[in-house]
Amino acid sequence: MRQTFDIHGGIHPPERKELANPGKIHDIPLPSKLVLPVTQHIGAPAKPTVEVGDTVKGGQMIAEAQGPVSVPVHAPSSGTITAIESRAVPHASGLTDTCIEITLDGADSWVELKGLDDWRATPKTKLVECVRQAGVAGLGGAGFPTAIKLASDRERGIHTLIINGTECEPYISADDTVMQCFAREIVEGAEILAHMVGAENVILAVEDNKPTAAEAMIKAADALEIAEVVTFPTKYPSGGEKQLIEILFDMQVPSGGIPADIGILCQNPSTAIAVRDALIDGKPVTDRITTVTGLAVKKPGNRRVMLGTPIGELLEHAAFDADAADRVIHGGPMMGFAVTNLHMPVVKITNCVLAPTRTEIPPPQPQQACIRCGMCAEACPASLLPQQLYWYARAKDNEQLERHNLLDCIECGACAYVCPSHIPLVQYYRSAKGAIREAAREKARSDNSRDRFEARQARLDLEAAAKEAKRAARKAAAEARAKSGDDPVQAAIERAKAKKAAQESIATGEPLAGTEPSADKEPSAGKEPSAGKEPSANEGRTQ
Secondary structure, rough: OOOOOOOOOOOOOOOOHHHHOOOOOEEOOOOOOOEOOOOOOOOOOEOOOOOOOEEOOOOOOOEEOEEEEOOOOEOOOOEEEEEHHHEOOOOOOOOEEEEEEEOOOOOEOOOOOOOOOOHOOHHHHHHHHHHHHOOEEEEOOOOOEHHHHHHHOOOOOOHHHHHHHOOOOOOOOHHHHHHHHHHHHHHHHHHHHHHHHHHOOOEEEEEEOHHHHHHHHHHHHOOOEEEEEEEEEEOOOOOOOHHHHHHHHHOOOOOOOHHHOEEEEEEOOOHHHHHHHHHOOOOOOOEEEEEEEOHHHHHHOEEEEEOOHHHHHHHHHEEEEEOOOOOOOOOOOOOOEEOOOOOOEEOOOEEEEEOOEEEOOOOOOOOOOOOOOHHHHHHHOOOOOHHHHHHHHHHHHHHHHHHOHHOOOOOOOOOHHHHOOOOHHHHHHHHHHHHHHOOOOOOHHHHHHHHHHHHHHHHHHHHHHHHHHHHHHHHHHHHHHHHOOOOOHHHHHHHHHHHHHHHHHHHHOOOOOOOOOOOOOOOOOOOOOOOOOOOOOOOOOOO
């Protein structure tokens, strides 16, 4: 049995996972409309390929990926495109995004789906492209395009694939349910993923508070020789991929790095299933398992939900009591954020919709002054200095924030959870991260503008140098002629005179001075001058 290790910090908040009765999946009726944001992942938004009035079928691509870090969006069911406009979407920033609205026809007709005949004999590049075109992004909550992870080409390669079934955040039991109900599909997806990245080992990681899921995974893993199921003590946030790697291997991902830098790839169980469905069945990502829980819903549970389903309709199916609810949270209580509009849709990263009562999860208390107790540093699983980061974030000192590795913060909220002064530390860190990224983008734009200016200036300098070289060459040639006794100005005058004389000779038919007239040329008849009259200077010229 594999030895496991502990991580620095971490906390043990009340789990409350049993509320959603993990292991059972409920389907909900077709909603009347679906609202699909073009950005349901980290990276560039997809570009709509449909227009208002178009009819679509389930599985049809309605927005195509833009650039490598992007994935397309597919219609979860058949209907008519009734709007393409900016609407509120689930995001911590509270911003809006372009959304495609589909009014469903109730028929739920689909395009023909076709998987690969033999994924083992298919080139890796085609496998990666199939995953990308299926719209697969991390379904554990991060939403990073899976194809980018699979296409990673590190020097050391990928030696270990981890299927991360930790799901350490309180209340959420979507992954637990998926592992209990679809263990065989997870292992099939893990086999495909290991083949794609060349991994020699597959670890199916499960916290020990999910014994039924662990048992199901152990049975399914028998079909894959390189797979091993590992359980370890429950602790938040052991589900962070860097923390999980430390638990399993007692090694840390370098600051600013990713697991692939040390030869490890982490994927969520639902993501493994999505990869399996994309390659074997040809099915894109159009639905997901979402936990609907909290004491303000009378029928909590895990539900299979079409992407784009309004959160309000999902809650309605769970018998939501709006009067009892304090707020609705997208995600869990630690890393989630409040939903400001129940018309917001379920998206690929919606692993939980939490509706707690005021007594269940009290509203945030007023912030007080930091007492420098150091409890935040003890709880930080990334071994950062949250107190220092807080002060630098308030001072907007980006240089010090980067020096203290702010970007290594996983925003787990453990520091804020233990803070006796109720300081919303994660909010400060998120804001500071946004400022740092915006400064980096501004610097990139500035550097690009400077490079373009310098390139233009260099081109103009070359052109000016070429012109100067020509002028110098002409001047040198003129000086050379002058030294040889030739006056270039007088030579030009003589050439002009000779040219003019040649033109007059052609016009009058008279020979040039110094040449003999042609012997066989006779004067033209009728051109003799009148007696006693001098011929006009212009007479005889062509009119």
